[in-house]
Amino acid sequence: MTLLPSIRARRKFAVLSGVFALLAACTDGNPVTSTGPAPLLPADGAVQTLLCTASRTGTVSCGTEDPATSGGISATVVAGQNINVKLTSSNVAYTEEDSIFRFDVTVQNLLDEDMGTLDGVNPHAEGIRVVFAAEPAVTTGSGSATVFGADGTGTFTEGNQHYIQYNTMLAKGEVSAPRTWRLKVDPTVGTFTFRVFVATRLQPLLVITEMMANPGGSVQDSLGEYVELYNAGHFPVNLKGMTVADNGGSHTIGSDVMVDAGHYALLGRTADASKNGGIAVDYAYAPVTTVTTLTFSNSGSDRFTVRLGSVTLDSIAYTSSGTVAANGVSRELKNPSLDNTLVDGSNWASATTNYEASNKGTPGQSNGSGTPLPTAGPPATVTVNPGSFVLAPGGTRQLSATARDSINQVTTTTFTWTSLAPSIASVNTTGLVTAVANGTASIVVVAANGKADTAIVTVEAPAGLSYLNHLEFGTPTDGTPNNELILVKPQFALSYSETRGGPNWVSWNLNATQFGGADRCDCFLADPQLPDSIYHVVTSDYTGSGYSRGHMVMSEQRTASDAENAVTFLLTNILPQIQDMNGGPWLKFEIHNNDQARISNKEVYVIAGGIYSANPATLNGAGKVQIPTSTWKIVVIMDRGEGLDDIFTTADVQVIAVNMPNQAGIQSQPWEAYRTTVDAIEAATGYDFLSSLPDAIENAVEAAQ
Numbered sequence: 163m164t165l166l167p168s169i170r171a172r173r174k175f176a177v178l179s180g181v182f183a184l185l186a187a188c189t190d191g192n193p194v195t196s197t198g199p200a201p202l203l204p205a206d207g208a209v210q211t212l213l214c215t216a217s218r219t220g221t222v223s224c225g226t227e228d229p230a231t232s233g234g235i236s237a238t239v240v241a242g243q244n245i246n247v248k249l250t251s252s253n254v255a256y257t258e259e260d261s262i263f264r265f266d267v268t269v270q271n272l273l274d275e276d277m278g279t280l281d282g283v284n285p286h287a288e289g290i291r292v293v294f295a296a297e298p299a300v301t302t303g304s305g306s307a308t309v310f311g312a313d314g315t316g317t318f319t320e321g322n323q324h325y326i327q328y329n330t331m332l333a334k335g336e337v338s339a340p341r342t343w344r345l346k347v348d349p350t351v352g353t354f355t356f357r358v359f360v361a362t363r364l365q366p367l368l369v370i371t372e373m374m375a376n377p378g379g380s381v382q383d384s385l386g387e388y389v390e391l392y393n394a395g396h397f398p399v400n401l402k403g404m405t406v407a408d409n410g411g412s413h414t415i416g417s418d419v420m421v422d423a424g425h426y427a428l429l430g431r432t433a434d435a436s437k438n439g440g441i442a443v444d445y446a447y448a449p450v451t452t453v454t455t456l457t458f459s460n461s462g463s464d465r466f467t468v469r470l471g472s473v474t475l476d477s478i479a480y481t482s483s484g485t486v487a488a489n490g491v492s493r494e495l496k497n498p499s500l501d502n503t504l505v506d507g508s509n510w511a512s513a514t515t516n517y518e519a520s521n522k523g524t525p526g527q528s529n530g531s532g533t534p535l536p537t538a539g540p541p542a543t544v545t546v547n548p549g550s551f552v553l554a555p556g557g558t559r560q561l562s563a564t565a566r567d568s569i570n571q572v573t574t575t576t577f578t579w580t581s582l583a584p585s586i587a588s589v590n591t592t593g594l595v596t597a598v599a600n601g602t603a604s605i606v607v608v609a610a611n612g613k614a615d616t617a618i619v620t621v622e623a624p625a626g627l628s629y630l631n632h633l634e635f636g637t638p639t640d641g642t643p644n645n646e647l648i649l650v651k652p653q654f655a656l657s658y659s660e661t662r663g664g665p666n667w668v669s670w671n672l673n674a675t676q677f678g679g680a681d682r683c684d685c686f687l688a689d690p691q692l693p694d695s696i697y698h699v700v701t702s703d704y705t706g707s708g709y710s711r712g713h714m715v716m717s718e719q720r721t722a723s724d725a726e727n728a729v730t731f732l733l734t735n736i737l738p739q740i741q742d743m744n745g746g747p748w749l750k751f752e753i754h755n756n757d758q759a760r761i762s763n764k765e766v767y768v769i770a771g772g773i774y775s776a777n778p779a780t781l782n783g784a785g786k787v788q789i790p791t792s793t794w795k796i797v798v799i800m801d802r803g804e805g806l807d808d809i810f811t812t813a814d815v816q817v818i819a820v821n822m823p824n825q826a827g828i829q830s831q832p833w834e835a836y837r838t839t840v841d842a843i844e845a846a847t848g849y850d851f852l853s854s855l856p857d858a859i860e861n862a863v864e865a866a867q
Contacts, residue, residue, distance in 0.1 A: 215552055215620070216298075216345075217353045218256050222265050252340065256347065262310060263347040266340035271332035272545075275395050276365040278331035281473035286363040289329040293318045298345060298356035302625045305348025307356075318359060352625075367395035368468055370478045371426070371495040372513075372523060373505055375458040378490025379520020381439040387458055388430035388441060388525055389466050391476075393421040394498055401427060405469040406447055411456040413447040428526040431457065439518040441525045460487035480505035488512065492523030499571065538573035541565035541609040546593075550618040553587070553597035555652035557725030558690055561593040561617055563607045575609040582606060587619045594690045597621040597725075598652070624722040628675040629653070634767050634805045635798060636853035638667050649691050653729045654715045658689075660696050663703075663780075663787035664737045667771035667849065668714035672759045673802060678722040686711055689734040699733040699787055707781040709789065712739030714770040716752045719759075737772050738781055738789045743822050746829035747836055751795065751820055754833065758799055765805070767798040773821070773846045794821040794843045796851055806854055817852075817863040819843055840864035 216222045254265040276282045278290040293316075298307035312324035332338065347354065369392045377386030389406070393399050401419035405412050406429060421427045430443035448456050458464045464487075465479035480486040485506040486493050492513045493505050500509050513522040546563050553559055567573045579589045583603035589595045595605055600621050608614040632655040637648070646657040646666050654670035688698035704711050714735050720726040729735075739748065758764040772790025781787040799816040800808065809815050821843060822828070822836045840851055841864045852860050 214358065215301075215353065215355050215622075216254075216263070216265075218263060218303075218347055218349075218351050221620075222254055253342075258349050261346050261348060263307070263345045264342055266342050268338045268340050270337040271334055273364070273396060274334055275367055275397075276331055276333050277362045278328070279365050280363050281470045281475075282331075282333075282365040283473050285329060285331045288363065289327045290332070290360070290362040291325045291327050293323050293325040293359040293361060295319060295323070295357040295359060298347075298354045300351050300354045303350050303352030305350040307345055307347040307351055307354045309356075310344045310346040318361070364395065364397060366399040366470070366475065367393065368399065368421075368475050369394050369495070369498045369502060370466060370468065370476050371498060371502070372492055372525065373466060373478065373486070374492040374521070374523055374525070375464060375480075376460045376487040376489055376491075377439060377521055379518070381490075381518065381521060382437070383460075384457055385432050385434070385437045386430075386439045386521070388428055388438070388443065388492075390525060391421065391427045391429065391468065392498060393423055393425055393427075396423050398422050401445065403470070404475070405467075406456070407467045407469065408456050408458060409463065409465060413456050415445060415447070417445070419445045426526050439521050441517065444526075458487070462487070476502075478502055478505050482506045485512075490521040492521075492525070494524065538571045539567035540611050541573055541575050541613040542568045544577075544607060544609050544613045544615045546605070546607050546615040546617045548617065549615075550620075552620045552622060553595070554723050554725035555597050555599055555621055555623050556729040557597045558728075559595045559619070561589070561595060561605065561607070563593065563609075563615065565609050565613065575611070578608045580606045580608070586621055590690055591694060595619055596690055623652070624678070624726065626675055627722045627726070628673065630671045630673070630765065630767075630803075630805055632670050632767075634671065635855060636851075638669070638769065638849045638851050639853070640666075640848040640850070642848070647692070647696070649689070649734065651691070651729060653720055653726060654735065656714075656734055658692065658696075658734050661788070662772075662774070663697070663699050665714060665734055665771060666847075667769055668735055669767075669769045670715050670719075672719055672755060672766040672768060674760050674763055676719055676722055676726070677756075677760050678726075680721040680724045680727045682717045683724060683728045683731060685728050686731045686733060686736070687728075689732040692734065697786060699736075701733065703781055703784065703786050704738070705782075707738065708740075709738035709781060710741045710744045711736045712744045712748070712793065715768075716756070718752075718756060737793060738787060738824075739793060740824050740826050742826045742829040743793070743824055747820075747822050747831045747833040748793065751833035755797055763802045765800045765802050767800075767805075768795060769851060770795040771847065771849075772824075773843075790824055792821050792823045794819070794838075794847075796840055796843065798852070809855065809859060812859055812862045815859070815863060817866065819867070821846070837867055839867050 214222060252266050256263045271277050279286055294309055297309060300307055309324040313327045315322045315324055317323065326343070328338070328341070370389060371392040372390035374386065374388045377383055399421045401415045401421065402417060403415065405414045419427055427444045428441065429445050429447055430438055430441065431446065431448040432438050433443045433446040435441065460483050462481055462483035465477060467477040468475045493510045494513050495502050496509050496511055502509055513524060515522060515524055517523050517525060544563055544565050546561055548561070551559055563577050565573050565575045577593070579591060579593050581587055581589045581603055583601065586599055586601035587595050587597050587603035587605065589605050593607065597619065598621065600623055602618060602620050605617045605619060606614055629652060632650070638657065645659050645661055647660070649656050649658055654668055656668040657666040659666045686701040688700050692698055701711065713730055714737065715730050717727060717730045720730045755766055755768065759766045771794060773792045773794060774788060774790050778788040778790070780789065797818045817840065819838050819840045820833060820836045821838045844851060844864070852864060855863070
């Protein structure tokens with residue numbers, strides 16, 4: 163049968179209301195492996211990691227951690243903040259008298275499953291546990307931050323980890339009462355981070371989706387009966403220990419029967435395919451063929467029930483044997499999101515597909531019959547993912563949005579994205595967020611009918627990072643302003659040419675604070691800051707061309723954080739370069755400039771770009787990216803912290819200009835072999851550089867080599 167990606171809105175068991183808990187979410191598959199004598203999470207639980215950032219001055223934000231950067235901890239996140247859970251902090255406070263940092267936390271369960279329970283009725287003894295991966299890590303300032311007043315310690319990924327336990331359960335949509343967390347934080351600490359694992363038991367969501375009560379033809383009734391179960395939850399379910407029952411008897415499943423999310427388990431009276439009509443049964447609940455209990459009587463009063471302990475997880479029945487016990491025809495559920503209690507009701511249909519010569523049904527497979535699912539209705543809810551996250555200025559994050567109708571079906575709509583603080587973080591029409599400056603911004607996504615959700619982005623520059631004006635000596639100008647789009651980023655400024663498929667020029671400030679320990683990301687990407695109407699160059703445009711993707715702003719010059727480095731790989735910062743030049747004199751000059759900033763503690767201002775022939779060739783002849791005949795660079799070197807206002811004579815500034823041919827065979831050449839004048843570069847490009855300098859000084863430094 164055809165199944166929705168969501169589950170039934172109806173529940174067949176009692177749910178405690180008004181209870182509270184904290185933090186719950188899950189992984190796909192097995193949880194993190196525990197070691198030691200007292201594991202905090204049993205093997206059939208679920209786990210989620212959240213990375214939280216806090217400031218002693220009064221902020222806390224948590225978001226789902228990318229598994230690729232989870233510090234080597236083996237946890238696979240399916241979905242997190244604002245998808246599986248919604249975490250909200252409030253009443254953040256710090257008192258220097260006792261050095262206690264405290265804040266209240268509530269959590270909303272966004273899963274269909276109940277959390278903190280196995281049966282949806284009884285809270286599990288282990289409740290919902292929030293486990294600290296380690297003590298908090300101080301990111302700015304000095305001193306330490308430690309967990310204070312946790313409920314206990316135990317083993318999760320290592321020994322003696324603090325955890326906070328919530329002895330409760332949360333149904334879908336429930337919001338916990340606030341609970342106060344306390345950390346001991348030295349007054350000298352500025353900001354700190356902490357990683358927590360959220361561990362919980364989940365109530366399985368099983369739906370009976372097909373029933374063969376009366377096999378026909380050569381298949382004996384007592385051997386060919388089967389019932390199909392569907393796992394409508396988010397995570398695998400083990401049927402072991404559950405009880406299946408009919409009016410005639412019951413059976414407790416005694417072996418492991420794993421049912422993955424969105425998959426079926428077929429339960430039958432025998433696993434012998436030669437006798438049951440050729441079906442592949444996952445579990446036989448009456449393996450001895452002479453057993454007469456747990457068999458359908460075809461009397462119009464049959465029912466089938468799945469229980470966990472004393473709690474019924476799902477149950478179906480019928481009243482009309484003429485409809486349901488028709489010879490050799492199964493009954494199939496149409497829509498698992500709707501009530502399935504009455505097998506001869508409107509949400510069931512008789513099978514039309516033969517699985518065996520004399521019997522119709524789709525055991526263990528999608529339905530081949532029945533009424534199609536209802537057309538998805540207008541959005542009733544919109545969910546944005548992730549719901550909160552942190553970026554460094556210039557960093558980007560792709561958001562996604564999902565709309566669901568009133569019965570929880572995913573539905574199609576158009577989304578409009580808006581930033582309520584574009585000076586802090588902007589968002590494009592596809593939901594790609596670009597961080598601009600420090601602060602907090604709300605990103606709102608609105609469906610066509612007005613349903614909306616909001617994500618919160620916190621923009622924080624790496625500690626100690628300092629940029630002076632990237633256009634300190636003026637914005638380069640030429641006589642064709644219609645062929646340039648000025649883009650200003652925290653890391654550099656540039657003029658982009660749609661015709662060239664690359665930058666006319668890139669201008670940036672360079673000093674020692676911009677170097678750090680971040681790795682080279684090698685993550686060449688189209689620039690999201692370009693308008694949609696302009697072709698976005700992608701890395702495959704360079705593939706097979708024989709040209710390297712040559713950085714203007716060097717990757718190594720932006721290593722204060724991974725986000726800083728990634729911005730240098732935007733293809734608006736790239737020109738085609740022959741590798742002999744790119745890895746030869748061009749690289750040597752980059753190293754010289756880096757040494758000026760990092761070793762000699764100079765303030766360096768750089769402008770770079772390309773020079774083109776009248777009819778430039780393009781990469782792979784595709785007409786998208788023009789190839790320069792040479793690339794040039796103009797460098798202004800001053801003492802650390804100085805700029806335009808500190809220049810009174812030519813002795814106050816050093817200017818170096820180079821122009822390097824974009825050709826093979828020059829790798830061994832020194833960069834000094836290609837020194838030229840700013841005047842020469844201006845004549846070749848048509849641009850006016852260093853225009854903010856006093857005229858007499860500008861004329862002198864631009865003519866000097």
